[in-house]
Amino acid sequence: MTAPLSPAGRRRPHLLIAAATGVATLAALSACSTSPEAVSSSSTASAGASGTGGGSTVIQVVAAENFWGSIASQLGGTHVHVDSIITNPNTDPHDYEPTAADARTVTTAQFTIVNGIGYDAWADKLLATNPGSGRTELKVGDLVGLKPGDNPHRWYSPENVHQVIEAITADYKKIDPANAAYFDQQKAAFETQGLAQYNQLISEIKSTYAGTPIGASESIVTPLADGLGLTMKTPETFLDAMSEGTDPTAADKAAIDQQIKNKQIKVYVYNSQNSTPDITAQVKLATSEGIPVATVTETLSPAGDTFQQWQVAELQGIKAALHQATGK
Template identity: 55%
Template sequence: MSQLGRRIVLRLPIKSVAVAAALLLSACGLSQSPTGNAESGKVRVVAAENFWGSITAQVGGSRVQVTSIIVNPDTDPHSYEATPGDARLIAQAQYVILNGAGYDAWAPKLIGANPVAGRTVLTVADLFGKKEGDNPHLWYSPAYVDQVIDRIASDLGKIDFANASVFTQQAAQYWTVGLKDYHDTIGAIRQKHAGTKVGATESIFSYLADGTGLDLVTPYSYLNAISEGTDPSAADKAEVESQIASRAIRVFLFNSQNSTPDIQGLVDKATSKGIPVVKMTETLTPAGATFQDWQTAQLKDLLQALGG
């Protein structure tokens, strides 16, 4: 079997996990309208991934309690196995945030298996008309992130109407102050290096290439195949190897959470040709970082690799 098929793993089907979790939660009396923490009065939020969780925690501030499900930088989110504990978290939440577009397909199944009145669900992909099969790495689009911040503030304001203006103010503060270095670094890359040809191991970088103005020349069919855990065509493989061998790209971007021997071989070839390799990850690294610190650190590595 190809090394690129590593995401096909043996595990209990998600539907079975969801149904089992639903039965467990029903037996525990958790199939009811969610409420905030009785002691704190905070809105209880569950994010499927910690990048959306980090943003929500900063928009909501002291008035939200955020729990993210996928937090381990060593976890491949595409093949994450949901647990009854995840279903319990979602059942108790007032607000659930999913990425969508097939990235966290386990999450809507858990929600559907345990319907709860009054729970608000934000599926980020739906905001932008993205569906399964489209590039799901939406948090790598600066434009999408900005829109999601506004939507989160709006949703929190509807759940906790008394603090709606506070959420709006905190979202504005987060955009102008919290994300300033993030936006400034993106602007610096666009101003100094727009049009520069770069390569990547998978589609995680595609949206950010648009945001920074870089020319991502790796065939999209190759990027998508690696992201989906399938074999790229022979023609695409040859094209990527040719771009590296001829030094047709200035920088090679590497998703370290989706690495195979074939991908590592490309990284080694790029390094041997003197092409800087910039590592990227799908989730917060380290796990306790904020969204902006994580993204800005990667962007600054990219800016330096491009020549500053």
């Protein structure tokens, strides 16, 4: 199955395989309103903190993408309301066209979170329509010191995820200092309990499989491979071409075929929301050569999962593939 490309060459991903297993979380998400194209879900988040805070203040938060929105919701608990603009797994965040409703949502936000690094330039345009509003703005790319042209998929970097957690909590405390202790409780519960299985799987994979060579369908996998200590063998030029919706070179495709046939990689990881004919052919070849295939997606899938449910399911799949390939 393949995902069609837009006239400009940009991919239009679609969900092929939903992440398989969920994990118990300490609390559900706070209400996450969505744009009209998105799938909506709502519940109340507390992330396990025991305090109720120093007042009834509710910070209005807008996240460009729901993976950051899920984290922001759990860190804020009952003292935030989070609207995530991109929530539908069938929506490509790269070339999303914001609606008038999105613009109104951003206008009333006290705190906005965008990925940056050229990933969601449309969000920058929304923010630019209402400058000087006094809102707090967090751009992940600026936080981690990256610029357009660098790999933008920072939610797949465990190190960057923890940096974002620190930054969101600090911003909440600046916006609502009366509830600073509450936000500290939320952060502690989220990091030690909410992310417990996520952190454990990362540690286990890194300690057991560090240095294992893998192949991948696009650059979304690279930050995760780095965080897990795995060695990416796929040419970076191919990974970038697939992420940006441009045609890969024949030389890169031939090199990947040889890596698979010669067993130079142990596992192949692909983004099932961006399955082009080239990727489909590589998955088929890897399977025929006995190389385990693991799946990731670009945004929360299913859309109602928390960040950690989504990531844990993917990490479990990668760990199982590595075990199958190496016997460890």
